[in-house]
Amino acid sequence: ADRYAVFGNPIKHSKSPRIHAAFAEQTGEAVDYRAQLVELGTGVFEQQVEQFFAEGGKGLNITVPFKQNAWRMASWRSAAAERAGAVNTLYRNELGTLCGDNTDGVGLVCDLQNNNGISLKGARVLMLGAGGAVRGVLEPFLKAGAVEIVIANRTVAKAQELVELFSDLGQLSACGFEDIEARAFDVIVNGTSASLQGELPPLPDAIVGADSACYDMMYGAQPTPFCNWASQRGAAKVIDGLGMLIEQAAESFRIWRGVKPQTPELIAQIRAELS
Template identity: 45%
Template sequence: MSDSYVVIGNPIGHSQSPFIHHQFAQQLSHDIEYSKLLAPTNSFKASVEDFVKKGGRGANVTIPFKEQALEICQVLSEEARAAGAVNTITVSKDGTLKGDNTDGYGLVTDLRLNFGTLQDKRVLILGAGGATRGCLLPLLKEEVRAIVVANRTESKAVAIVNEFNHKKLFSSNFDDLAKEPEFDVIINATAASLNNDIPAIPSEVIHVDIHCYDMVYGSKPTAFLEWCRAKGANKVVDGLGMLVHQAAKSYEIWRNKKPNASDVLLKLRSKLRETQ
């Protein structure tokens, strides 16, 4: 009987996780079943319990359930605690649920592959929501010089920075970014690109050498990345690699084998272009 895994969310129809994980399993000659599970917004815990009762081995968790997943796991990784959210649940033989967060790993891995080392870099993160919270600890572990969390409502950025209480973390509103020293990397962790919009940041932030990253992905560059290019940035990358690398880490946690994420990323990119 195949080991059973799911991705749980609402909505869930758009998820590329089944394609990714079946590619990993094929690479490693593993016999798994991986499907999508649409959970009602008011019964996430019951959906997980039912999945476990049916013999489920692990679950990826996506919007809007990552915070709820943290609450139902009996064991949490350092990354999950720091993120305040869980995107990977592992079901132990005794039924214990272990929660991990691989989003930050996926981001940092993709940044390094595309931009090189993050050591001693000044990093700007746009947005002060869960996506930002999930990547701060992994970014700090890369020995960056500084991270500025910027948000339209600065109080939200201040709250995250105060919570992490790290000497390399700073907060800002969007307007004041024009006064900051040059950044080496800018990461859009807002949902603006989902609406074909861009965060209202000063154009002075963008320069020819800055590396621009958008956590959102699609079959073509996001509005934010197109704007960065128009303002002179040479290096822009979307979040598809983050998706695949975080999935690879989840798979490794479950199966104790590391898949070739780069190969699957190429296949997924091709798949998205064909279906646009």
């Protein structure tokens, strides 16, 4: 079987080996996918990536905290990766060039549109947060037809930086949580890591309307604080990030193997395993 792996730190709880094993079985592709802990320290990640490919490895997923390192290592980057400033998928092309892609944004767009029937065409979007997670999804959102994206962040200057980086692609603006305009958005995405601390940014109630779809990039066995908040305000759809996780994996698998796996059953299965 061809060898693949995910590199990160921590990595123990990664669901990627489970997900890719399911994709391999479903598609009949001979894929051996493992999780590998990479120690922190100058040059360690780079050395292990080199070694993995030198020993015949075919592709890597890269997770926290190495996505920027992977971006720097890649000699060729997809447009999405270039803009995201982060690479989560590495492989070598026929010439041996190390190529980097970023499938997080496509994963989120797929989960919204294909799995949850939420169209981004013409959508007015509110993005909460301005870190790497949000940066990775702006280009795919604008390419999927979002007509406006408001980026709200605790540190407004970081939201402003993203607006400047992506302003050539569409209508973007930045603000703090308290200054979000009191109007219903079509799609609200929580890309802050506040839920990791069980927290929720201070958000105006008026941003959720009866037709709003609310999406948390985080997920868990229990609804996240943001999902609970959105449900209580009567959002039309409330979705957590499990589907995004599985869709970004499916897109990496497609890049490596040329076959896009089916995802709905696997999402349901892994959902059931969470509790």
